[in-house]
Amino acid sequence: MYGIFMLPKERKDGLKKIYQDDLVSRQTLVERDGEPLGLAPGYVYLLVEGSGEAVERARELLKGVAEMLTGEKAEEARKKFAAQDESVVEGMGAIFG
Numbered sequence: 001m002y003g004i005f006m007l008p009k010e011r012k013d014g015l016k017k018i019y020q021d022d023l024v025s026r027q028t029l030v031e032r033d034g035e036p037l038g039l040a041p042g043y044v045y046l047l048v049e050g051s052g053e054a055v056e057r058a059r060e061l062l063k064g065v066a067e068m069l070t071g072e073k074a075e076e077a078r079k080k081f082a083a084q085d086e087s088v089v090e091g092m093g094a095i096f097g
Contacts, residue, residue, distance in 0.1 A: 003055040004077045005046045006034070007066035012044050014065035018058055027054045030081060037080040047081050 007014060015031065018024050027050030035041040046066070048058045059068050069077055 001052045001055050002047060002049045002078065003058055004069045004074050004081075005048070005058065005062055005066040006040070006043050006069055006077075007046075007062070009033075009042055009044055011065055014062065015044075015046060017061040017065075018046065018048070021057065021061060024048065024050075024054050024058045024061065027051070027058075032081065032084070037077070037084060039077060039080060045077055045081075047078070 018029065027048055030047040030049075032045050032047075034043040034045055037045065039045060046058075048055050062068070068074075
């Protein structure tokens, strides 16, 4: 299961709760700026992959700090995360080929 959260860069300090929480911090956490992803500039996106319980806990911790994306917005953001990861892997292959 996964959840993608979007928050303004100036509220980025609100993510500290995520990294300090025992349950959520044990999940896969990927933080990216929106502009290089082709998403809203001026925003930070956080992908939380793991158990449903952890994603729900992240939602609770970020209430009032970040918006959890749903539906098409969440799918689009997840695809952009994946595309950027693939691009990095391809670049590493070209370097170390």
